Amino acid sequence: MATNPSIITRDVDKLAIKAGGNTYEAVAIISKRARQIALKSKEELNNKLSEFASSVDNLEEIFENREQIEISKFYERLPKPTSLAIDEFMEDKFTFVLPKNEGSEE
Template identity: 70%
Template sequence: MAVNPSIITRDLDKVAEKSGNLYESLHIVAQRAKQISLATKEELNNKLSEFASTVDNLEEVFENKEQIEISKFYERMPKPTNLAMEEFMDDKVHFRNPNIDSEEE
């Protein structure tokens, strides 16, 4: 997914339009960002665990170039909030309000 990592000015009316309420829209984006962040963190930890060493002796620890490259790759990735906002504005995030949904039934 190609997301512009720079700061983007958003039309708050368009953001609010997606859910009917600006604060609800921002809450949805925040929840999605949290999901993305946790998934990314788990993925990174799994990749880095391959390099885990039980050796605490400083002389035996060496820099692992692959580990550094993996870390740099994740540092360059767009922030979870940027990804979540893009997904939300592109209608790629499914959301529902359980209070409203239960009243309609």
């Protein structure tokens, strides 16, 4: 039985360390980056599929376009944006600025 390589156990403490020791900050940072990745991917897919846009209402022609199906399958097989964002976060591939705590004495 094959295992799913997209299921990875993550050490939450390591994520928190990169965000100043705060797990919730890490999750917020990763989620914002995942949204950016998802939007970029969706935009790329829509641009590629827009070439196939048709004003024809004939369903047979729409379902028979092999190239369009292959493009869609390619994007379905890509790693999930959250997985990519976590990997980028752990490998310091993007920068982020943590907000300053106004109530803290530093």
